[in-house]
Amino acid sequence: MAPPGTEPVIIVEGLTARYGEVTILQDVSFEVRRGERFMILGGSGCGKSTLLKHMIGLLRPHAGRVIINGIDITRADEGTLHRVRSRLGVLFQADALFGSMSLAENVALPLAEYTDLPPELIREIVRMKLGLVNLAGYENHMPSELSGGMRKRAGLARAMALDPMFLFFDEPWAGLDPVTAAELDILIRSLNEGTGTTMVFVTQELASIFSLAQRVIMLHRDVKGIIARGAPQELRASSTDPRVNHFFNRRAD
Amino acid sequence: MAAMNHSGYRMTVEGTAGEEASIRLAGRLALEDLRPLMAELRAIPERMKPRRIALDVSGVEYLDSAGALALIKMEILCGSLGIPFELLGVSEKDHGLLRLIDREAQLRPPLRPESERSDIVAKLGDRARRQYRDVLEIMSFVGELVAALAFCLAHPRTVRWEEVKFYMKRAGADGLPIVALISLLLGLIMAFMSSLQLKQFGANLYVANLVTIAMVRELGPIMTAILVAGRSGSAFAAEIGTMVVNDEVNALVTMGFDPVRFLAVPKVLAAMIVVPILTVYADVFAMLGGLIVGVTGLDLTAFTYIQQTKASIRVFDFATSLAKAVVFAMLISGIGCQRGFQVRGGAEGVGTSTTSAVVSAIFLIIVADSAFAIMLHYVRQ
Ligand SMILES: Nc1ncnc2c1ncn2[C@@H]1O[C@H](COP(=O)(O)OP(=O)(O)OP(=O)(O)O)[C@@H](O)[C@H]1O
Ligand SMILES: [Mg+2]
Numbered sequence: 001m002a003p004p005g006t007e008p009v010i011i012v013e014g015l016t017a018r019y020g021e022v023t024i025l026q027d028v029s030f031e032v033r034r035g036e037r038f039m040i041l042g043g044s045g046c047g048k049s050t051l052l053k054h055m056i057g058l059l060r061p062h063a064g065r066v067i068i069n070g071i072d073i074t075r076a077d078e079g080t081l082h083r084v085r086s087r088l089g090v091l092f093q094a095d096a097l098f099g100s101m102s103l104a105e106n107v108a109l110p111l112a113e114y115t116d117l118p119p120e121l122i123r124e125i126v127r128m129k130l131g132l133v134n135l136a137g138y139e140n141h142m143p144s145e146l147s148g149g150m151r152k153r154a155g156l157a158r159a160m161a162l163d164p165m166f167l168f169f170d171e172p173w174a175g176l177d178p179v180t181a182a183e184l185d186i187l188i189r190s191l192n193e194g195t196g197t198t199m200v201f202v203t204q205e206l207a208s209i210f211s212l213a214q215r216v217i218m219l220h221r222d223v224k225g226i227i228a229r230g231a232p233q234e235l236r237a238s239s240t241d242p243r244v245n246h247f248f249n250r251r252a253d
Numbered sequence: 254m255a256a257m258n259h260s261g262y263r264m265t266v267e268g269t270a271g272e273e274a275s276i277r278l279a280g281r282l283a284l285e286d287l288r289p290l291m292a293e294l295r296a297i298p299e300r301m302k303p304r305r306i307a308l309d310v311s312g313v314e315y316l317d318s319a320g321a322l323a324l325i326k327m328e329i330l331c332g333s334l335g336i337p338f339e340l341l342g343v344s345e346k347d348h349g350l351l352r353l354i355d356r357e358a359q360l361r362p363p364l365r366p367e368s369e370r371s372d373i374v375a376k377l378g379d380r381a382r383r384q385y386r387d388v389l390e391i392m393s394f395v396g397e398l399v400a401a402l403a404f405c406l407a408h409p410r411t412v413r414w415e416e417v418k419f420y421m422k423r424a425g426a427d428g429l430p431i432v433a434l435i436s437l438l439l440g441l442i443m444a445f446m447s448s449l450q451l452k453q454f455g456a457n458l459y460v461a462n463l464v465t466i467a468m469v470r471e472l473g474p475i476m477t478a479i480l481v482a483g484r485s486g487s488a489f490a491a492e493i494g495t496m497v498v499n500d501e502v503n504a505l506v507t508m509g510f511d512p513v514r515f516l517a518v519p520k521v522l523a524a525m526i527v528v529p530i531l532t533v534y535a536d537v538f539a540m541l542g543g544l545i546v547g548v549t550g551l552d553l554t555a556f557t558y559i560q561q562t563k564a565s566i567r568v569f570d571f572a573t574s575l576a577k578a579v580v581f582a583m584l585i586s587g588i589g590c591q592r593g594f595q596v597r598g599g600a601e602g603v604g605t606s607t608t609s610a611v612v613s614a615i616f617l618i619i620v621a622d623s624a625f626a627i628m629l630h631y632v633r634q
Contacts, residue, residue, distance in 0.1 A: 099598055099599025099600055099601055099602075100599070100600065100601035104363075115284060115285070115287075116288075117287060117288055118288070121287060121288060121291065124322060124326070124359070125284075125287075125318075125319060125322060127358065127359060128318065128322050128354055128355075128358075128359060129318070130358075131354065131355040131358035131359065132318070132353055132354065132355075136355060136357075136358030136361060137358070137361055137362075137363055137364040138363070138364060139363040139365075139367075140363050140364075140365045140366065140367055141364070141365060142598070143599070144597075144598045144599060160318075162284065163283070163284055163317035163318050163319060190349070190353055191353065193346075193349050194346075194349035194350040194352065194353045195317070195318060195350055195353075196346060
C-alpha cells in the first residue's frame with residue numbers, strides 16, 4: 001500500500017462531459033489522493049459543478065471514466081452505484097436540507113436508511129454529529145429557523161452522517177460572511193484531520209483556497225479543461241499563465 | 254477472561270470482579286458494529302463491578318466517529334458510576350477524532366423539546382386564534398384583490414392580457430375534456446336513475462326536464478366550479494407559493510410591482526371569463542348524456558327530447574347560472590392566489606397551501622351556492 005496522502009482514491013480519466021450536443025468538458029484527467037483537501041477552481045460557467053456531478057455519479061459522462069476506490073462508477077450498475085454512494089457525502093450549494101424535517105430528522109435519514117441501529121442509538125449519533133458542527137442543542141429546530149451559515153453546517157452534519165470516505169462540497173462558502181466562512185474553514189480542517197476524510201471542493205473563494213487547499217485544478221471554458229494544477233501558493237507565485245494569475249490575484253482581464 | 258468475535262472488531266476483557274478490568278479492543282470500530290460494541294461495553298461495569306477500568310485501543314486499525322462515540326459514551330458511563338476510566342494506546346489520528354467530539358454536547362438537552370405537547374384547551378385556543386388570523390388575512394386579501402380589479406377595470410391597459418390569455422388556455426381549454434366527460438356521465442346517470450322512477454308513471458318525457466333543470470340551475474355551475482378548483486385553484490396556489498418561497502414575490506415588490514395586480518389579477522380575470530363558458534359546455538354535455546339515455550333506453554326520438562329540453566330552459570335560470578359561475582370563478586381563483594401568497598417555509602408550505610386552496614374553494618362554493626339558492630328563491634317569486 002502506498003503511504004497515506006499519495007495513494008489516488010478518485011481517478012478521473014479522459015472525461016468528456018456534454019449537455020446534449022454542447023461539450024462542456026473535453027478529455028479531463030486528474031486524481032484525488034486519500035485524505036487530501038482537493039479543490040476545483042475556475043470562473044463562472046466553466047463546468048465545475050458539472051464536473052462534480054460526474055464525480056458523484058449524478059451524471060454519466062459522454063466519454064472517459066471516473067474511478068472511486070477502484071470502482072468505475074461510469075459503468076457500475078445501480079446496486080454498485082448505490083454502495084459507492086453510501087460512502088460519499090455531498091454538501092450541495094443550496095444546502096438541500098429537507099424543509100419539512102427537523103435537523104435531527106435530516107441527519108437521521110441516511111442512518112435510518114443504511115443501518116439497522118435502534119432509534120436511541122441513532123439519536124446519540126445525530127447529537128454527536130450536530131455537536132461536531134457546533135450545532136449541539138438544535139436537534140428539534142427546523143431548517144427555516146436557522147441562518148444560512150447554520151444551515152450549511154447542518155448540511156455538513158447530514159453529509160457526514162455515515163462517516164463517508166469522501167466529502168464533496170459545491171461552493172460551501174457562498175453566501176457566508178467572512179467570519180462564518182473562516183469558522184467553517186477551521187471546522188472543515190479539523191474534520192479532515194480528525195477523520196481522515198478525503199474532501200473535494202468546488203469553489204472560487206480565494207481566502208479558503210489558500211487556507212485549506214492542498215492541491216487544486218483550475219478549469220477554463222476556452223480549453224474546456226484544466227489550465228493549471230498544483231498547490232495554490234505555488235500557482236500564485238510562479239504561474240506564467242495570465243488567466244491563472246488573474247484568478248489568484250483577483251484581477252479583471 | 255472472555256473473548257468475542259464480531260465481523261469488525263475483537264474485544265477481550267481481563268481481570269477479576271471487584272478489581273481492575275482491562276479491556277482490549279482491536280480491528281474496526283465502525284458504524285456497522287456500533288450496536289453490539291456499545292452493548293458489550295455497557296455490560297462490563299454491571300457484570301464485573303470493577304474499581305477501575307482501563308480500555309486499550311492500541312490494536313484498533315480503523316476508528317470512525319461512531320466508534321469514537323462508543324468510547325466516549327463508555328467514558329461518560331463510567332464517570333456517572335464513579336469508576337475511574339482510562340483510555341490507552343490512542344493513535345495520533347484517532348486522538349484528533351476523539352477531541353472533535355464534544356462530551357458536554359452529548360449530555361446537554363436540546364434547546365427545544367421534541368414536540369411541544371400542550372393540553373386540549375391550549376390547542377383549541379391556538380386553533381381558534383389561527384382560524385381568526387386566517388379570516389383576517391382572507392379579508393385583507395379580498396380588499397386588495399377588489400382594489401386591484403377595480404384599478405384594472407379603470408386602466409385596462411395595465412392588465413397583462415398575454416398572461417390572461419395563457420391562464421384562459423390553462424384553466425379553460427385544457428380543462429374542457431374533463432369537464433365534458435364528467436358532465437356527460439353525470440347526464441347519463443341522472444337520466445338513467447330518474448327514468449327508472451318516471452317510467453312507472455309513463456312520464457318518460459320528463460327525464461329531459463329533470464336533467465335540464467337540475468343541470469342548469471344547480472349541478473352545472475357546481476360541478477364545473479369543483480373541477481376548476483381541483484385543476485386550477487390548486488395550480489394557482491402552487492405557482493404563487495413557489496414564487497413566495499423563492500423570494501420571487503419579494504423581487505417583484507422591490508421592483509415596484511404590486512404582486513396582487515401582477516400575479517393574481519390575470520388569473521382571476523381568466524377564471525372569470527372561462528368558468529361561465531365551461532359551465533355552458535357542462536350543461537350541454539349533460540343534456541347530451543340525457544339525450545343518449547332518452548333515445549336508447551326510453552324510446553324517445555331525438556327531436557322530442559330536444560324540444561322538451563328547449564321548453565324547460567328558462568332564460569332567468571340560464572342567466573343566474575352564468576352569474577353563479579362568475580362568482581364561483583372569483584372565489585376559486587381568489588382563494589387559490591391568497592393561499593399561495595400565504596405560504597411560509599419551504600416546499601412543505603407549498604403542499605399545504607395547495608391542499609388548503611382546494612378545500613377552502615369547495616367550501617366557499619357550497620356556501621355561495623346556498624346563498625344563491627335562498628336569494629333566487631325570493632327573486633323568482
Ligand atoms: N442542465 C444543463 N443543461 C444544459 N446546459 C447546462 C446544464 N447545466 C449547466 N449547463 C451549462 O454548462 C456550463 C457549465 O455549467 P456549470 O454549472 O458546471 O458551471 P460552474 O462552473 O459550476 O459555474 P458557477 O461557478 O457559476 O456555478 C454552463 O455554460 C451552463 O450553461
Ligand atoms: Mg456551479
